[in-house]
Amino acid sequence: MERLHARYPFFAAAREAVDAAAVDLGELVTRPDEPAVDRAVDRVVSALTDHTIGEPHGDDRIELLSYPVARVVVSLVDDPVVTRTYAKAEAATAHERVLADLDGGDDLKFTTNDTDLTVERLLAEFDLEDEVVPTEDGYEVAVTRYLQLAADLDDPDWRLPRRSLAAGDVPVTRDELLELLRAAIEERVAAGLPFAVPDAIAAELDHAVAAVEDVLSDPAIPTEFADVDPAAFPPCMDALLERARAGEELPDHSWFVLLSFCATVGMHAEEVVAIVDPGDETVAERIRYGVERVATSEGEIAYPPVSCATMQTYGDCVNKDETCETIAHPLSYYETRLAADD
Numbered sequence: 424m425e426r427l428h429a430r431y432p433f434f435a436a437a438r439e440a441v442d443a444a445a446v447d448l449g450e451l452v453t454r455p456d457e458p459a460v461d462r463a464v465d466r467v468v469s470a471l472t473d474h475t476i477g478e479p480h481g482d483d484r485i486e487l488l489s490y491p492v493a494r495v496v497v498s499l500v501d502d503p504v505v506t507r508t509y510a511k512a513e514a515a516t517a518h519e520r521v522l523a524d525l526d527g528g529d530d531l532k533f534t535t536n537d538t539d540l541t542v543e544r545l546l547a548e549f550d551l552e553d554e555v556v557p558t559e560d561g562y563e564v565a566v567t568r569y570l571q572l573a574a575d576l577d578d579p580d581w582r583l584p585r586r587s588l589a590a591g592d593v594p595v596t597r598d599e600l601l602e603l604l605r606a607a608i609e610e611r612v613a614a615g616l617p618f619a620v621p622d623a624i625a626a627e628l629d630h631a632v633a634a635v636e637d638v639l640s641d642p643a644i645p646t647e648f649a650d651v652d653p654a655a656f657p658p659c660m661d662a663l664l665e666r667a668r669a670g671e672e673l674p675d676h677s678w679f680v681l682l683s684f685c686a687t688v689g690m691h692a693e694e695v696v697a698i699v700d701p702g703d704e705t706v707a708e709r710i711r712y713g714v715e716r717v718a719t720s721e722g723e724i725a726y727p728p729v730s731c732a733t734m735q736t737y738g739d740c741v742n743k744d745e746t747c748e749t750i751a752h753p754l755s756y757y758e759t760r761l762a763a764d765d
């Protein structure tokens with residue numbers, strides 16, 4: 424296994440290295456105190472708390488093996504917010520490494536042409552050689568692929584009307600191309616997640632799943648409120664409600680956080696349907712299903728909404744006001760505003 428594989432474990436060559444090493448993940452997760460499992464938990468927990476994948480393990484083999492184990496853990500947690508946050512964190516770390524490695528990174532010394540990281544190699548890795556061509560000033564990206572990769576990028580400068588088009592291609596700088604590659608990495612990491620995990624492996628990873636779920640159910644977050652008062656909703660939830668009312672197809676994680684927020688402040692499914700007012704029974708059903716999903720059978724909230732930091736990662740933290748400066752979670756905002764309005 425090469426160091427490149429440990430740094431970019433989602434590369435096809437890294438997957439092949441794991442296969443070639445004939446590592447039995449089912450057997451690996453049964454070993455007590457297996458460092459690859461600990462590192463896998465660290466990858467996922469760091470994604471949720473810091474939006475990074477934490478510090479790499481000193482042993483490249485352990486670092487590489489921790490990636491497929493982390494994917495198993497994410498699959499077992501089976502929460503769209505966790506999946507998305509994890510994929511974003513892997514992509515964010517990879518993006519930093521790509522920048523360092525391409526610019527002659529100080530901590531990576533490749534010795535053969537096979538393992539040199541180049542823009543061309545990255546393009547080949549993501550089947551982009553025919554859709555991205557170098558130019559004198561940067562690169563040109565085929566417009567259909569550009570639209571796909573830029574779809575989740577927040578800055579309005581990525582929108583097509585703000586770009587020049589050259590015969591069906593979109594000119595981009597090198598830095599912009601690397602940003603688009605970050606989106607490709609996120610897409611690669613998220614592909615296939617969550618997947619079905621055999622019961623025998625799931626049983627061995629109970630502790631890993633519990634560690635992730637502990638982070639999700641942060642006890643510092645207020646979860647009990649005297650009133651349901653939409654006037655005290657934070658700006659981010661107001662904005663998501665507006666978009667839902669306008670009939671916009673929200674990304675899964677945005678839907679999830681909106682429904683989770685509404686359920687946690689005490690709204691029943693029909694109240695959420697009423698406040699969104701979708702005018703479409705399919706969307707109303709989706710709301711009912713979502714609200715039921717975030718609650719346990721005892722009516723408690725199994726999946727409270729994510730923190731402000733994660734909302735920022737999603738691009739869902741918008742229209743911040745003075746109260747936002749004093750809190751770290753949308754539910755804390757709601758609690759603060761309810762108390763102020765009393």
Ligand code: SF4
Nearest residue numbers: 657659731734740747
């Ligand atoms: S700071 Fe927090 S509460 Fe305020 S808009 Fe952003 S995510 Fe919402």
